[in-house]
Amino acid sequence: MRQSxxxxxxxxxxxxxxxxxxxxEMAARLLRAAVxxxxxxxxxxxxxxxxxxxxxxxxxxxxxxTGLEKRVLKSLKAGADPYSVLxxxxxxxxKDDPHIVPSINNKRLVGCVCEEDNTxxxxxxxHEGEPQRCPSCGSHYKLVPHELPH
Numbered sequence: 001m002r003q004s005x006x007x008x009x010x011x012x013x014x015x016x017x018x019x020x021x022x023x024x025e026m027a028a029r030l031l032r033a034a035v036x037x038x039x040x041x042x043x044x045x046x047x048x049x050x051x052x053x054x055x056x057x058x059x060x061x062x063x064x065x066t067g068l069e070k071r072v073l074k075s076l077k078a079g080a081d082p083y084s085v086l087x088x089x090x091x092x093x094x095k096d097d098p099h100i101v102p103s104i105n106n107k108r109l110v111g112c113v114c115e116e117d118n119t120x121x122x123x124x125x126x127h128e129g130e131p132q133r134c135p136s137c138g139s140h141y142k143l144v145p146h147e148l149p150h
């Protein structure tokens with residue numbers, strides 16, 4: 001039977017067949033290879049350390065907004081709502097405090113849900129001028145001119 005070369009080599013090393021000089025030569029070769037590898041690692045440039053973020057931190061929505069979004073944010077900050085993105089203000093619906101309905105025309109179709117649990121909507125035309133009443137429940141509505149922001 002043939003034995004593998006690794007088994008023979010291991011047996012010869014264990015039995016001292018190579019001798020002290022051969023073992024010293026193998027150790028010297030191993031040491032030279034390790035020193036050469038570590039020298040190559042030292043010659044390569046060190047990685048540049050850098051921060052992952054800018055020094056100012058993460059920009060806010062206002063800082064990075066552009067175009068239409070920037071105009072909307074500026075006007076909302078000033079208290080205006082040019083694109084009707086906020087919830088409409090609640091009014092009493094009385095003659096003194098009517099529901100305000102903005103319109104770019106001189107009339108607008110308005111739907112009134114007279115009672116909270118009502119499933120039918122009462123539709124009527126609201127014209128510019130004096131406040132008008134809902135024909136069903138009597139809530140007052142007033143049409144106000146509204147200009148488009150663009």
